[in-house]
Amino acid sequence: MADLEAHGLYLGYGRRPVLENVNLRLSSPYFLVVMGPNGAGKSTFLRGVVGLLKPLKGKILVYGYEPWKDKKSVRALVGYVPQLMNIHEEVPITVEEIVAMGLLSKLPPPRLISSRIKELVSEVLELVGMKGYGSKFFNQLSGGQQKRVLIASALIRRPRALVLDEPGSMLDFKARCELNQLIEKIHLSRGTDVIVTSHELPSCMKIEPIVMLINRKVHGIGKVKEVLRRDLLVKAYPGMTEREGILILGEDHVKH
């Protein structure tokens, strides 16, 4: 049995599918990059993986569990890092509180941060390069630091897979590069499976990821060379233009 499987998977909101007929089989350890333009269904796919969205049709299996039906099992195995734009950073919450919730949400109330949990928070913050930031408020941090904190919150449970929704968005190249290297390090050192959505191939990484090129449907899945071909990119990125052999990917939002 594969560790991530999709068979004729349709995902969407209401009755309207956003992503159609996804078929894939991946075995651990994998590093999957879900690539596509805005509105292609990248975040929708991740929501399906973590059980936030019920499939309209077909099936998805994460380590043998159906995320929508076996939410508890899947959430114990998968750490989810949302996009920064879905975070309400005006809420005054500390780094320690955010990271600790990764563990505390598994326990019954009252959920108190014990000294043992403080130790674990400190360890995982060190892993993501944020040691000593526990008492800082989230909205006092830079974009790159905020992403690291959210990753730490997902990592503290020691998940088998880390699912990240556009971790590089709203970051400059240097911060994006450092973050990608961190994700790569976690993948290699802990054997954590990674699913990451992106508009482009993640920069500054040594490993070659598996790429799934999507735009409402899967246009290609496999190694970088097999998927990032001109004919497939033209289908996935409708705003793409070609100038003297150079491909420029448009960022137009897909019309549904």
Add this chain to the structure above:
Amino acid sequence: MLSTDVMTLILYLTALGSGVLAGSISPALAYSRSILLGITLMHSVLAGALVGVYLNYMTTLPLTPPLMAVIFAVTASIIAAEAVNRGVSEDTAISAVVSVYVSITLLFTYLVATTVPLGVSKAMGYVFGMSSIVTVSDLARVFISLVIVMPFAHLFWYEYKFISFDPEGAEARGLSVRFYRYLYYTLASIAATTLAMTLGVLLTHIIMVVPGLFALRGRHTYPYRISYLIGTTVVFLGYLIATPLALPPSAGVGIVSAISILYLVLVRRGD
């Protein structure tokens, strides 16, 4: 017959209790950007009070205005919470709920005016407050609400704060966003109804918001200290200044609240 001293004591204890009650729920409203929900609840409280006045007069059912106000407030909050959970934006959900309850208010204002003697003025008592004639039952109501609202508000505060911060991440970590929203909206409805009965609907709009806004602005890890402090200070000070100025206590609270809001608007937070 209670002596003047005892009446004064009841008045100030009610003021203190109301301040603590407002302080116990206000951070949840401010942190989850649900200030508008508080306003929605006020509309439903008035509708509930009017329906209560009407039913109390027309039937022998034990449906008193306070009971109907609580039922309406809880129902309004649950409808709003469910709509938000189903993907309707909070602004739209709250607007829709307000529209429904304003319609009920208009309908029952007409029915009460045409059938119940002094019915509308009785219901309007809930709008402007009856705090100048605070009774033992008002005091009891405030403290019963406190016993219900305070423990739950504190017990689940950390989870609710996290949900307000990252609802999708909370759901992915196994926290039931729906449960916590329902819980806090229900607690807010109980607090709103109780405060509306003693301070009046109009003033409750303000007092449920001010302590939470101060707590949010102060960026505290545990905002309840500041929320309780502001809640009790505003209500207590309002009652205190009302006597020498020969104003109804709710007017005193209104003045102190207005000064507090001006402070929030004019004084910038130093980051």
